[in-house]
Amino acid sequence: DSGVTQTPKHLITATGQRVTLRCSPRSGDLSVYWYQQSLDQGLQFLIQYYNGEERAKGNILERFSAQQFPDLHSELNLSSLELGDSALYFCASSPDSGRTYEQYFGPGTRLTVT
Amino acid sequence: QQPVQSPQAVILREGEDAVINCSSSKALYSVHWYRQKHGEAPVFLMILLKGGEQKGHDKISASFNEKKQQSSLYLTASQLSYSGTYFCGTESPDSNYQLIWGAGTKLIIKP
Numbered sequence: 508d509s510g511v512t513q514t515p516k517h518l519i520t521a522t523g524q525r526v527t528l529r530c531s532p533r534s535g536d537l538s539v540y541w542y543q544q545s546l547d548q549g550l551q552f553l554i555q556y557y558n559g560e561e562r563a564k565g566n567i568l569e570r571f572s573a574q575q576f577p578d579l580h581s582e583l584n585l586s587s588l589e590l591g592d593s594a595l596y597f598c599a600s601s602p603d604s605g606r607t608y609e610q611y612f613g614p615g616t617r618l619t620v621t
Numbered sequence: 622q623q624p625v626q627s628p629q630a631v632i633l634r635e636g637e638d639a640v641i642n643c644s645s646s647k648a649l650y651s652v653h654w655y656r657q658k659h660g661e662a663p664v665f666l667m668i669l670l671k672g673g674e675q676k677g678h679d680k681i682s683a684s685f686n687e688k689k690q691q692s693s694l695y696l697t698a699s700q701l702s703y704s705g706t707y708f709c710g711t712e713s714p715d716s717n718y719q720l721i722w723g724a725g726t727k728l729i730i731k732p
Contacts, residue, residue: 548724549723549725550708610665613662
């Protein structure tokens, strides 16, 4: 158990809909990262927040947005969903955004768009 | 630019050794290694920083050659529990603190 929690575990929704994925980082961790992993593919970095502010942006679509709240939990919002958005979405946390810190991954949310 | 991992997949018998490579075209600050078992979250193995330091984790060790911009992960006397996909993540001066992840190397250990 990494200490990072993600809800929900599974999500099935239809094309065109909007969903929100939630992540609670490990206690004391200030950085939250969001990743997308399509079936049997690598990890695609989406976005990073550090202490409530956006720190880095990766391959995040305009239909996706995220935020980190004062209690440091984060939400990833996916809208106008398409079949291709079906994937495993991981959030990870680390103590800082510095270069030497390892990331602790949550169990992931499996999103299925039908 | 995504680092290149090789091989893409490897099948071993329990007790055999394996080497997984990660190469980048960019100068690197650090290389991170993670293992992901099927259906599970990636788990941190180790970080290698500039300086060519070799680190170890049980029977798993790694090296980082910053001049060649590459890292290698060594799995010695592999155990069934080593099965999974290994990802390297690289950090470079222009990556803005992001880890750029390789496509992964799938390792299958057979008894």
